[in-house]
Amino acid sequence: MLYLITKWFGTFLHDGEKIKKQIVFPKDEEEIVKRLIKIDRGEILPEEWDICRDVTDDVIVNERRLQKIGMFFPSNLFFKKLDVDPNSFGFSIDLLNRVSCLLAEKKTRERLMAEDIQIIQMVNALDDLIQTCNLFSERLNHWSLVSTSEEKISSFRNIFDSVKKEINRLEKQIEEDMKRIAPNISRVVGPLIGARLIALSGSLEHLATLPSSTIQILGAEKALFKFKKDGGKPPKHGIIFQHPLIYRSPKAKRGKIARKLAAKISIAAKADFFTKKDISDLLIADLNRQIGVIKNQ
Amino acid sequence: MRPTGIPGVFRENNKLFTENLESCRGIQVYNEKLVSINDKELRSWNPYRSKLAAAILKGLKNINITSKSEILYLGAATGTTVSHISDIVKDGAVYSVENSPVALKQLIKLSRKRHNIIPIMADASHPEKYSHIVPHVDFIYQDISQRNQADIFIKNVDRYLKKAGYGIMMVKARSIDVSLKPKDAYDMVINKLIEHKVKIIKTIDLAPYEKDHVSIMISL
DSSP, X not given: OEEEEEETTEEEEEOSSSEEEEEEOOSOHXXXXXXXXXXXXXXXXXXXXXXXXXXXXXXXXXXXXXXXXXXXXXXXXXXXXXXXXXXXXXXXXXXHHHHHHXXXXXXXXXXXXXXXXXXXXXXXXXXXXXXXXXXXXXXXXXXXXXXXXXXXHHHHHHHHHHHHHHHHHHHHHHHHXXXXXXXXXXXXXXXXXXXXXXXXXXXXXXXXXXXXXXXXXXTOHHHXXXXXXXXXXXXXOSGGGGSHHHHTSOHHHHHHHHHHHHHHHHHHHHIIIIIOOOOHHHHHHHHHHHHHHHHHO | OEEOSSTTEEEETTEEEEEOOGGGTTOOSSSOOEEEETTEEEEEEOTTTOHHXXXXXXXXXXXXXXXXXXXXXXXXXXXXXXXXXXXXXXXSEEEEEEOOHHHHHHHHHHHHHOTTEEEEESOTTOGGGGTTTOOOEEEEEEOOOOTTHHHHHHHHHHHHEEEEEEEEEEEEHHHHOTTSOHHHXXXXXXXXXXXXXXXXXXXXXXXXXXXXXXXXXXXX
């Protein structure tokens, strides 16, 4: 029986007492990073295939991605004890430092370029602009009351107008992007509320893994923690309150509707993140049926 | 200025310092003060910015870290505390796990200058994802304010901590459960650790540096 273990500097077959076979990677940071990225994607390295070729013993692995090579025993106790020292193969901590910096740079770049992260930035910028816009409009009102000449405030009014234009432009951009990367969420609650839900949860991935009860009150954290600390009533809805299905409904039914809507958003997010299939027609039909039932109660 | 008993850490009244790495002389990480004494350069260690400094000032005498220790650091953030640990383990390594790409960007910058820091972008609740990089370590440090931080800590201890290893967990009561009294929240965490055969060595309240926080020192 042989244990297959792969570290950043090579892949090894261990018989429980010592290393029986080894393939060491080139001592080059780019080469090593290439392999670590493949591992991250769940691929099997050519070296891992090679080391197991012509091996007659059973091979045991503790990584799911290596299932094709050996028997998958994730909690095998031996792996807990098994560790291979990079120094004994001439790999220094300095090299690992360079490797990990390079790998982490690639990963952060990829993550930060992701479209949901861009949408979050746009949502935050939009909120800043809306706040600014409200401040400006208040100031304009006051100013025009005390000012006799329109001239004095016209340049200020220009800024106000361009802020309003920028708000419209951003909203359109967010809507477009949302429809592309999250078609299901966009159909179920609308692209703008959907974008806000992504912003509140941190990423589309995170939103897709949240329970629907959490989605229901995203944006009402203050009320939720007040309830948890001091008691009283828990919030029934967070940002999804902005959906007409909720704010146009009678108060007594909003909680129930919020629950149904959140449940559908939760499914929509999963479809958008995992399967990437458009199932919005089904979701909408189902939601409308459920809401019809609530309204008739 | 006198030694604290912790290698590489010095103290003057209520101020802590770590001895800067030779290769990083003159470089500040977060605008901390640099002081030259004899032929050493010391970096002041702010207990309001770093919970480990707070714990030491509040009476943690032995952190069981030497200059050769290999450390797994969960929740490295932008690297304030990591930089001081990097000073201490000058011949060891700090494997620094952080999930936020924005924070990690700063940490990478720091790691380019400090060769004993190994930055890793990963979620600490999936320790198998960094098993190709992280070896068995002497010490695990955790500072992630999450409700399930004890579970995450245990998973990592299970996988990476050597038999005679130690660890420290920074616990924020409000992250565990806002509805509990801080003391009850800490007990919940401690009981979970004991259930998993982790020994509790010392619990220290971090007030006044942090409100409703404790550090829990453990060993296997």
